[in-house]
Amino acid sequence: MERIAIIGLGLIGGSLGLDLTRYGHPVVGIARRATTAEEALAMGAVTEAGNELALVSGADVVFICTPIDAVVATAAAIAPYLSEGAVVTDVASVKGELVPSLESLWPDFVGGHPMAGKAEAGLAVAEAGLFQGRPYVLTPTEATNPEALERVRAIATSLGANLCQCHPDQHDRAVAWISHLPVMVSSSLILACQGESDPDILALSQTLASSGFQDTSRVGGGVPDLGTLMARHNRAALLNALTQYQDQLDQLKTLIQAEEWDALYNTLTRSQSARPAFLGQRGG
Template identity: 50%
Template sequence: MKTVGIVGLGLIGGSLGLDLRSHNFNVLGISHRQETCEKAKQIGAVDEYIVLSENSEVDEVKTKLLQGVEIVFICTPIDKITPTLKRLIPYLLPKTIVTDVGSVKTPIVQACSQLWDYFIGGHPMAGTARQGIEAAQNDLFVGAAYVLTPTETTPLVARERVEEIARSLGSIIYTCMPEEHDRAVAWISHLPVMVSAALIDACMSETDPKVFNLARQLASSGFRDTSRVGGGNPELGLMMAQYNQENLLRSLFSYRARLDRLIDTIKRENWDNLESILELTQRSRSEFLSSSHCSIINS
């Protein structure tokens, strides 16, 4: 039975553990918190675990466990991925495959590929509004995009093995360059978080208590849908902005230009033009989403 290591036992790491165990993998969970490891064991997300805090030492038993791992999935926040790999390197066998699940790829792939020959960037685009090991669930990755970002130096065996595992989870595999990934997700993931956050912030600026309370009471599916990602994990949104700053700013500036155009159109009462814009976006949304699983960069 193959052993997979999962560092970071939150929503993604815990869900990954549940699914891999159901596919007959032995899962070694690694977290800096004892209680998280125990919870992961309790819900069946890991077979065994290592508590590996910043100050803890890796003893002989832990070293033996780590050297028995075929693949390591680093499921920590973006800013912890590279430091985590550095911490693990002394205890891994030379051909252990390492991958991550971060939503930004270019800086991670650049740093980690220099540290470890058998590293390949990955991004399973799945999640829920909930966080932590308590949110872990079976089949989270079924039907979800799983992006792999190999470089020219990525060993073929690393790509093939991670792809094989991702397919076993029911994911749809896409392969592209790290830079292409970051530009694409800036549009469809990172920009919506910031726009949604601004929407919530704008609504909170209403100064008439009666109107404010009425708006809250009337808020239904439209507002809930458009505000959902802006009300998510602040740490994740911060990491998106810090690690994908250039691409996020590019998409925000483009969005602002179109928002300004709408404002100007409404101020001028140019209703025919507004109708044309809305008709175009109605058609464009269907066209855009219908190609969300196209094969342009599909492997």
């Protein structure tokens, strides 16, 4: 079994550890806080833990599971400790800005993004099987070592994830639509509702909110740090998505103002027909 190092023991890093230790890999976990390392060890997410980056020494594969803005600095910091032939991969939700820098730091780097987040963050919400049936995107380039790519592919496959492969820039444009834009839209929905000036109506709305509001507001109630980092590091693609979304809202507003009910019906019919293609076999 390959020796795995995981840097960053939050939701993703902790969940990776729970699966990989269960499959028999020796897993060393590295966290900023000693208490987090101890908790990961106690819950069985790692077989060894600490807060020194030098612990990556001897690892066959290293997962960088830090926040987006710390990935490159982390890769630079661990490079002196890595064994020749070690594979480094990340889990960041933005790739185009990161991959070139990471490839220049380590020849056997493979960009990765397991898409299995939650509204909550941290080791406490890590769970075994989190990646089962979820997309796991790999973003190789012309510089990617095929052997390194295959090793990361094998690990992702063992997690039960659905593998997808594309260029880093393609990844960022796609996740802007289906991940980053929904966070901004959902946040705007919550704040728009919160802006109701009549406190009685606001209280009644909060009382009546059920599955429809829960579904559409879920990601807007997530961790603010992550949403801010998504926007900061995928700015161009997100702005494009926001502009096109705003255009769609303007069109709906125009149809309703003009009482063009047939046109509105046709628009809603198109959206109803288009939705299943974005859900695959998941339904719901």
